[in-house]
Amino acid sequence: MNNPAPSEGKGDGSFEGVEFSGQETVRPTPDILDALERDYPLEASIADLVDNSIDARARNVLIRFIRTKRKLTSLCIADDGDGMTATGIRLAMQFAARRAYKSRDLGMFGVGLKTASLSQADSLIVASRARAGEAVGRRWTKAGIKKHDWQLDILTKRSAETILGHNWGTLGAIRKGTVVRWDDVYDFDRLHTGLDEYLESAKTRIKNHLGLKLHRFLSRKQVRIQIEVEESDTGEVGPPSQVLPMNPFPPKDLSGARGFPKDFVVRFPNVGNVTMRGHIWRKKSKDEGYKLGGGRVADHQGFYFFRHDRLIQDGGWCGLIGTNEPHMSLARIEVDIPDTLRGYLKVRSNKAGVDVPATFASAIENARARDGSSIEDYLKTADEVYRRRGEQKPRPLVAPGSGIPAEVQKVLENQDVRFVRGRKCSIGWSKKKGLGFIHIDQENRKIILNDRYRKMLLRGAHGGGTDLPLLRTLLYFVFESLLAGQRIGPVERMRLEAIQASANAALKLEAQWAGV
Structure with a gap:
């Protein structure tokens, strides 16, 4: 008979003297994979994989759709990064296994490769090779995980070699690097007509998303990202389409007000300080960074949170303003989250946003710039620029x-x-x-x-x-x-x-x- 475990106190104060009789382990079943089938867009999933390529110090990343004349069959992401050994690839395929992250790595939770891939496809194959190492490969399938209780398929050396030795465009045959392949992609299975139109739309969404989220890396030419389509029947590859940086903040000559951008110091009590940079666009600018791929420009106002130079959240006021108002369309605030505040400004596991505490808005309201101006003054200026007639551009x-x-x-x-x-x-x-x-x-x-x-x-x-x-x-x-x-x-x-x-x-x- 188990002896009652001692009480651990009042808990939340509602009950006293709660006692425990012991412990038991309850592991998740493979059915947890069904929770991955959520609203996780294709372009966001690809961005998670490109993050891994950047962490692996890749200089080139290739996103390639594989098709026949009638249908799309696979999607691949290839890079010329550091690659992985057998131990490294096993760790990469393990759910929530956290590797030893470097100080500026984009990875966080050890789930990106798996959740991003299995939210889009039933099959995930990874083939890789480290410098002077052997080709290694692994595969997860949803059906296999459920049937065999988390058993990982190991590719033969020859199969891994075949994948890496394929002609990957500007990368050629990969001697050092990684290829990720998705098969049985859900979007592709539902596609029965309009294949060319889908590809053009998908490429545009991917270019806009990666161009925005990774614009700092692309601007300093740290990495080059290209998108291609390969016809598997003939081996022909269409012309590559390059992802270009899309900076959401105005260059000096497109700023809508004098004195901007302006830095504001925000003090979070008992946590630390953060410098936030307020930008104001010129009204009705034609710049791609202002339009961000189209849609309502008003949807792009608000906070832009970065972690290690990677854009996490693009827009939204986090409670500072109730809703996106058209007259605030020109205001964008740039925030780099320091590692010391990662527990306060929490990045979501899918890197789709930042969760802020209830005290966030009040701390922002108390922020000040060196000239003594406040965030309220900044928003007032953005409002005034928006309400002026026409584009504020003097005659040459x-x-x-x-x-x-x-x-x-x-x-x-x-x-x-x-x-x-x-x-x-x-x-x-x-x-x-x-x-x-x-x-x-x-x-x-x-x-x-x-x-x-x-x-x-x-x-x-x-x-x-x-x-x-x-x-x-x-x-x-x-x-x-x-x-x-x-x-x-x-x-x-x-x-x-x-x-x-x-x-x-x-x-x-x-x-x-x-x-x-």
Whole structure:
């Protein structure tokens, strides 16, 4: 007879004196695999496998659909990473077996390869070879797991060699690396028509997803990812399609507000600090990073959480704002989760999002930037940019040319002023009849100053190609729009006449001051 185990206290306070008579082990049955058949999109599953390739230091990753004329048969992910030994591949195929992760690895829970694969297909084959090692291979099938209670199929060396020795495009025959193959893919089994249309749609979804989730790796050319289709009947392979980085944050010239991006320090009491970077897009930007593959741009607002440079969550306000509002469409906040906060900002096992604690929103509200501004100020600015009419993009100017000091031109360039290509204007002195001081040659984009006033204005100073620099600079900005080729209408002509009359009156005052 078992002696009662001692009470372990009050628990949650509802009951006292709870006693235990012993322990028993209850292992999960293979039917737990049915829980994998959840909403886990194809592109997200592939991303999990590419994460493994990056951890294996692969420089190239190939995603290949295998088809016949009538149907799709398999999907493969091949890489030129470090590869695995027999011990390594056994560990990789074991559910929830955590290898010794490096400090910047993307793997976390030891389930990605298996759950990602068996949520999409009934059969998972992995063939691999480490440097100077033998080819090894293993297979899981859902039917085999259920029938034989977690028995793993071991591929013969010859079968593993055959898989690795296949022509994998730019990778060629793999001497070091890994191939993952899915057979009996659920999506493929349900596909009876429109094979080409499905492939194009699938490739687009995969490129958009990987381009976004792995954009930092792709931008610094740490890894190259390509997608191909192979016809198994003929061995022909279609042209590769490359995954390009899709940065969800605006480059400097597409920022919607001055002073952004801006860093905010968030203090989580008793946990630590995190710096979050607030970005504001320019309204109605045409950039792919703004549109992120299409759909409603408003769905892309909010927090973008990264772990070890891999994007985990793309959008959503985590309780800071109730719902996605159109006027917040331009606001995106970039957050790199430090390892010290991984227990506070918890990454979900499928890497589809981050779970934050109930205190998250209040901590964000108290965040401050170096200039003292708050997240509320940031959101207000994003709202104001959204509500402005049209895209906030200044008209390009006719570039200053001869007669305008080079120092002035340099300052304009440093201010990121955009100029009309191939056009420059000039300012210079010339003898003119009459008393008029300023003459505009719109066709040749010239501002001509009446030479009869030059000596008086210089007051004995030596003249030159850029004399009276302040006057020249002011005249450039006054008349630049006319030099850009805009038509001189009645209103603009009246303005010019008023400027001319005012300039002549000012010249008389100059003459009095000069004693001329």
